[in-house]
Amino acid sequence: MRSLGPLVLALALVAGCWAQGYIGGAAGYGVAKDLTVSSAAGSASTGFKSGAGAGAFAGHDLYNLLGGELRYLYRFGDLKLSSGGTAITFGGHSHAVHYDLLIYGRGRDSQVRPFAAVGGGIRYFRGTGKEHAMQPLSNFAILTKTSQLKGLATFGGGVQVKLLKHAFLRVEFRDYFSPAPKLLITPVPGAKLSSCWMHDFTPLGGIGFSF
Numbered sequence: 001m002r003s004l005g006p007l008v009l010a011l012a013l014v015a016g017c018w019a020q021g022y023i024g025g026a027a028g029y030g031v032a033k034d035l036t037v038s039s040a041a042g043s044a045s046t047g048f049k050s051g052a053g054a055g056a057f058a059g060h061d062l063y064n065l066l067g068g069e070l071r072y073l074y075r076f077g078d079l080k081l082s083s084g085g086t087a088i089t090f091g092g093h094s095h096a097v098h099y100d101l102l103i104y105g106r107g108r109d110s111q112v113r114p115f116a117a118v119g120g121g122i123r124y125f126r127g128t129g130k131e132h133a134m135q136p137l138s139n140f141a142i143l144t145k146t147s148q149l150k151g152l153a154t155f156g157g158g159v160q161v162k163l164l165k166h167a168f169l170r171v172e173f174r175d176y177f178s179p180a181p182k183l184l185i186t187p188v189p190g191a192k193l194s195s196c197w198m199h200d201f202t203p204l205g206g207i208g209f210s211f
Contacts, residue, residue, distance in 0.1 A: 030052075057072075065105075096097065117155070168210070
């Protein structure tokens with residue numbers, strides 16, 4: 001979480017350059033959809049464990065019903081691999097940075113503003129566990145202590161509620177959609193993942209301040 005402070009400051013500086021700007025923080029819980037890795041030995045489930053996430057956002061109103069927003073999210077979540085009665089985990093987390101367009105259902109002066117969001121950016125995955133010469137389920141895949149940068153698309157929506165003149169509450173749901181980090185989850189020769197893409201479904205709640 002040490003990287004969160006400088007990013008919040010950077011987001012504040014960006015927002016400060018925009019008219020009708022705002023900045024805020026959000027937290028939630030990500031639920032990643034499992035992937036399947038198959039080989040001649042059968043199949044195993046793999047991916048990232050569900051876990052908490054926290055981050056920051058800064059944005060502005062481009063028009064009355066259209067906004068732009070820069071976001072950061074730190075996502076806790078170890079890697080996992082399981083088959084039959086055997087299951088292993090491996091330390092890990094990710095950082096997501098993206099820019100979104102927000103399409104509002106009501107104007108900027110409304111008390112309640114439902115919105116849809118779509119955007120894109122990057123996601124940085126890190127495996128932080130301890131590697132062993134003999135890893136269980138190594139006939140399917142190897143979980144590794146490395147890092148990998150991937151592209152990211154995000155879709156979702158929610159509602160923004162004005163609490164005070166310069167403060168608002170936001171509740172939203174996001175799907176973080178990115179290629180699977182195959183350097184962290186490496187199928188062994190003769191095995192392959194069921195999909196090259198992974199989803200991370202994340203409900204979030206946050207507080208923002210406008211200026």
